[in-house]
Amino acid sequence: MSVLSPTLCFCIGGLFLLLLFYCSWRRHRHVPGPFLASISNIPRLRWAWSGQAHRMHLQLHGKYGKLVRIGPNCISVGDPREIQKIYGTGVRMQKSDYYTVLQPMSRGKAVQGLFNTQDENLHRALKRPIAGYYSMTNLVEFEPYVDTTIKFFLKRLEEVQKQSRKACDLGTWLQWFAFDVMGELTFSKRLGFLDEAKDVDGIMASIWNVFQYSSWVGQMPWIDKLWVKNPYIQRFFPEATSPVVAFALERARERTNIFDMEKGGTKYNSKDFMSRFLDARANNPEIPEWFVTAWATSNVLAGSDTTAIMMRSIIYFLLKHPESLKKLMNELTEARREGRLSDIVTWKESRSLPYLDACVKEAGRLHPVIGLPLERVVPDGGVELCGTHIAEGTVVGMSPWVVHQDKDVFGLDAAEWNPDRWLCDKESRTLMERCLLTFGSGHRTCTGKNISFLEIYKLIPTMFWHYNMALEGDWKVVNHWMVVQTDLRVKLARRST
Structure with a gap:
């Protein structure tokens, strides 16, 4: 026995x-x-x-x-x-x-937000007070602040290009730009990424690590519960806070200090997101204080990667397909000739550029931001x-990557770049638009997608109008929940306009 x-x-x-x-x-x-x-x-x-x-x-x-x-x-x-x-x-x-798994930790507790909460009641409570702030009608009020960052971004690119004849890492610069725009919109100040030409406080690396970790641990979420969110392990790190949450909290404190010092504020935008978040809570004391943290964290966490990836994709595909770039440039030239195109393209002007719109939709279709189901x-x-x-x-x-290549909806060439597919009859276009998951769908669609659209539809035509760009090498696609492209290296030269 x-x-x-x-x-x-x-x-x-x-x-x-x-x-x-x-x-x-x-x-x-x-x-x-x-x-x-x-x-x-x-x-x-x-x-x-x-x-x-x-x-x-x-x-x-x-x-x-x-x-x-x-x-x-x-x-x-x-x-x-x-x-x-x-x-x-x-x-x-x-x-x-x-x-x-996507919920960051702060002082031993998971910080839930609009995107990562499972609780539908909590999602409604978080979204209801601020949903209107993200409408395009409200966001257009921010255009002057976006314009300021665009001008500084172009200035910094020219400085970098003059210092070296080598191609610049445009992919990284676009992410720095997206971060600084979010800083302007949320805290009334650029966050320093463009000024310092570096990853401020290591926040970009931190977000990358979050997505990299969640991409594979998310396939077996019990691993996360066993390790990162294990209450017994958390006892050994009672003060530990996710770098993303810490970054958002620090920016919020800076923003609040500016308000206190200025006593009514002459050096900040009183309608920035932080002001509106604080107003929402002041108007409804029942809103918990941590909601403000969750809202600010959501802006920081999702406000740069998605936008930068979309802009990289559009630029990449246009440079890889000269025939498409030629069509876009013809559209921009005609709009400029007719007085419909400013030096910094406005949101209203961009809505009258159908081929630009087709290129944005096609890039989001062929290279969606989200890389997993x-x-x-x-x-x-x-x-x-x-x-x-x-x-x-x-x-x-x-998976947006699978859905967006469905031949029954997008045609036999669904795996190929073809912006012209969007220049079709209204019924076909509406069907394709309904079948896009670029920013999700339904009541849990990305709340900040209009911020991305505002940046994209302004910066892309502005860049192509002012610069000749040449792609050096190719890019590498790595999928860690949000698909991240690296090595998007481009040479820029001022275009005579």
Whole structure:
């Protein structure tokens, strides 16, 4: 017995694991996918770790179809016509545990925000007081402050280009620009990225680490609960605060100090986001103080990467496709000749540039910011997706990279760059727009997307009108939740306009 007992225990344990694997596999056996993915989340963790999960998802959907089982209880949906069933305004599918991994820590507690909270009631409470601040009607009031940062950005680029004949790292400069714009809009001051030409307080590296960590740990969220958000481990680091939260808090303190010193403020924009956040809480004392922290943190966390990635993509694709750049330049030249184009293009002027709009949409389609499925949990009663019943409790999600290359919606050349696809009849264009997940969809769509649009539609035509740009080498795409491009190196020269 002393010899057989370990063997017997081993066999019983093995049989128990096989039973678990069988039950896990059987639950979604009607959905095709890799066998290992049907019994373990390790394959999708490995795909995320590689930084190429978006390419793997495209391959899997090409092999298995519209529905692919990518985990024991996780299904990737590739049909864009199912967007409303998962993300629609009236649909209440809760965000998966992936989003808890994206919640930064502050003094031993996770800081929830508009993007990363799973609690729908909390999301409504956070969004209701400030939603109007992010409307394009309100944001246009910020144009003079965006213009100031654009002028300084162009000045700094010229200085750098004069100092060296080598190409500049435009990708990094665009992110510095996006950070400083967010500083102007939120705290009434540039945050110093353009001035110092460096990653201030290491915040960019910190955000990169957050997305890199969450991309693979999010495939098995229990790892995060076991380590970073383990209350017992947190006892050893009671004062620890995420660098992102600390950065936002410090900027908020600076902003508040300016207000106190100026006594009514002559050196700051009294309508900046921080002022509005503070006003919202002053008008409703029931709003917790930490809401202000959550709002400011959300602006910092999501206010630079998404915008910078979009701008890099547009510039990259235009430089890689001279025929498209020529069409854009013809449009800008005509608008300039007719007096419809300022030195710093205004938001209103950009709305009269249809080819620019087509290029922005096509870049967001072909190179979306989000590189992994936007996960949701199927509610009680289940749901039918692509003609297949999906049981309640299943995690489902759509990867923008997969959805945006659907040939039934975007055409047989869906994998290719073609801005002209957007210059079509209204019905076809509306369908394609409804099938975009560039900034999410439904009631959980990105609150700050209009900030990105304001920057993009102003800076891109302004840059191409004032500069000849030449791409040096190619870029490298690494997918860590938000797809980050590196090595976007460009030579600039003043255009005679």
